[in-house]
Amino acid sequence: MEGPFGSDQVTLNPEDAHCNSSATSPETTGSSSQHVAKLRKMLFRTMLIGVDDGRYFLGLFHCIDKQGNILLQDAVEYRSARHSSSPPTEQRTLGLILIPAACRSSCHIDCSFEESMSLLSLDK
Template identity: 70%
Template sequence: MEQHVDPSSVHFGNDTNNSPLVGRVKKLLNHRMLVGINDGRFFLGAFHCIDKQGNIILQDAVEYRSTRRTSPSPMEQRCLGLILIPSSCRSSCHVDCSIEEQISLLSLQK
């Protein structure tokens, strides 16, 4: 199952190690994450970490982009490895997780 998540909506507070929100985000570690950016590209990789500003690091990332501006257009892909996606560039974020994890993630968006 796929769940939309807005990591920039997670506020870490002063005591980041004991925050329940941090605990929920930790459960996402190593889950497959699909991140879209403003220029139309998508990155698929294993969620590695997020910082207080909402920048995301993906491991074993693959970039997907359209080869043409017309629709439907074939997608081109290339392997990138470890990448950082700035929060200012991100347009969408989806996590591949179980139903129970989806329910838990819904509270991150409040």
């Protein structure tokens, strides 16, 4: 399904970054620090995350932990309204939320095509 960000989808690799930014020092070398640097570029960008039950969450990317759980800041939940025909979707403001990796079905980030292609290399 195509969301408000088009069809660009970014896959996040949780083994390479987590919420504790102090764990990555300038002395750290290797691919792990490169992945962390790419994830830092995604901070506070608008992200749309779909979950298995059909809901979508739109918010600012705050962090990802080693298990792949994502924190969204200023999040809004969108779900289809089955009981009413007037509004196609219902929304409610949630604030700071954690979306478990096991529930996530899609993940889109608001960025240019070039940035999206660069970020896709995170899973290599």
